[in-house]
Amino acid sequence: MTLIIDENLCTSCSECVECCPMDIIRLDENGIPYQKYNECWYCGVCEEDCPENALVIELPFLVK
């Protein structure tokens, strides 16, 4: 289960890190968001609030 990021669109603004209700997203050394903790509720807030539409959630394998 991962976040799929369009690196051409992502501006490393951190909005996804700040809005996530489970607080599981962080930026890597290149400023690209990744899912640090395996606790996604697939609420979709990060997709919705990303100002660049640069992010898509992949559903957990156990669920999809």
Next chain:
Amino acid sequence: MELNTDLLIIGGGSAGTMAAIVAKEQNPDIDVLIIEKAEINRSGSIAMGMDALNIVIQPGLSTSEQYLDSVKIITEGILDYKPSLVMAERSYALLKRLESWGIHFPQNEDEEYISLQVHAKGKFLVEMDSPDLKLVLAKKVKEAKVKVLNRTIITKLLVKEGRVNGALGFNVRSGEFVVCKAKAVILANGGCARFSLPNSGYLYGTFDYPGNAGDGYALAYHAGAQLTGFEYTSCSPLIKDLNCPLLYITLTRGAEVVNALGETLDFEYLSPQFMLNELREGRGPIFIKMNHLPEERIKEIENILFTTERPIQKRFWEERGVDFREGLIELGETEYQLCGGHGFTGIVVNERAETSLKGLYAAGDVACVPFQHLTGAFVFGEIAAEEAIKYASTIKHIELDPSSLKEEEKRLQNIIDINKKGAISVQEFEYKVRRKISDYAIPPKNETKLNQMLWWIQRFRAEVSDIKISDYHELSKFEEIRFILDCAELSVRASLTRKESRWGWFHYRIDFPERDDEKWLKHVILEKNKTNGEMKVSLRDIKDRWK
């Protein structure tokens, strides 16, 4: 970090934001602080909005009496009528308040709100078209100049001279210890969504927001407040594997439920228990069928499901290759949860949102106002604020006891320190705890089974020191496991006490299979024994209308 406030609200979801806004409305000079575990713009159970206000008594269309009759049927008489009555009476004003804030309630051509019947006795459910509900509430909170502290988990309520006078916790990112002194505290931090294990096996694939780990139940219990309804372990038939809701949205628009034999289920009003029974009796899988609906109806359903509350459904169905025009939607049983909004598990409150502990109020899923749904969270948010403000204006701060602050800070530091050698990941530990809850704490129940759970709870509490904690995020998960274990004990002790079966499957005791109104038309009350620290169970009479 040391904070000082007149009113502390723990949890910034539906109930907590409403409480904060109303508190400032009542008295703009009062100091109000929300401490939120996530981030207030998108926190709680309504992060992506909600499609309906489940209980609205509209003048000329339904009455509070009809609502009380309906909720009495669902609770099978285990209901103090006053809180539910007050909620019903204030529900229309609440709708009007939300509407004045820009929340959209669609109307038909006769300018009536679109109302649907899901209860036994009346049309109480009003459609709401509001994917941005939480953003609106968060904005109102900021405009009202309420202080907000995000990413902070509360781990302990402070009590002195029989009064709640503050709370302790830490920032889940930095680990900074937070001390907050308050004249009054409102608990608004949800139910316990992470109770039994979802059938998908995915820990966080729960129906309700998994940040709700029973924090409020555990905090209130250890502070000395009374709790009730913990034997009511409930689940719902929702989208199998995904555990996202769609029942009301589809069935109130003409969809049908069919079983494995192709039979259409016939029910008088929406009964999740009736549907789940098909699964238990071997007539599953069960499905929602919509292929008989006109295209415009299907589009309307898709529009709600794919924009509000859990829009991820769109991708789920695309990946599974299911189109509502042809395909069937398989329903599965969710995990079991403890909740004051969808059930009646919670902190005991009266019609003024007061708990049994001075200075402590509760609103939303953390409080027992049976089947209050979103309406109850908002109305009791309002009430809790009104009452807490009145109370806070009459008293002075009680100084915090430095030794209890130090003790809690040291306890948290020790978990990180001593567990460096620990070998079990926090997730693996939680998996096992919830696996055992699935094995022993949910129906069908019997005394031996429930006692097995008590044995496991003791063992888990001894084993938590083996958990490997490497950062403060994991420390917050450790604390949540502690809350889940407390909820499991509350539930098992309540289930052991109620020696009868009630609420269909949800408290089905194989060793006491009959409902016994003569003996058991009572509340099972749980609280911490102040002398020995053990869990005390007692029975209390129902506060019925006629008594």
